[in-house]
Amino acid sequence: MKFDFSQLNGLFDNLKEKGTEYAGIAVGKTKDAARIAKLAVDIGTEKEALKRTFVELGKAYYEEHRGTADGLFAQLCEEVDAVNARIKDMQDEMDALKGTFKPDEAPDFESVVSADEENDIEVEIVEEPDEENK
16 A cells, blocks of 8 residues: 555645644734733723712812702712711711820730730630540
8 A cells, every 4th residue: 555645745734724824813812802901901090080080070069169059069069068077077086086095104014914814715625536446
């Protein structure tokens, strides 16, 4: 039996051609995927910039029109005032609580240790025999 190597060479050339074609497609798809990822990051960055701009716009409107706003804007300005009042109340409470700490009066070692010892918990460990040793 005689083997025709020319057919084998043709088969290898065909496989090589297909491999090159598929590699080119894969490279193109990889570039597309990278571009999609970059665009997604860029869109996220732009959305954050938009949010900051809207915050600044709202802040400017509030500062300029809080006493004269009407309709929905009046309601939103009232909500901002209410939130600011709650924040001030919490800040005042926090400042008052901070005032109760006296950093120059550090507790002595004995009072800290004895206070900690009052809350000691005792644990009893019971070892059960293995199933094999019964």
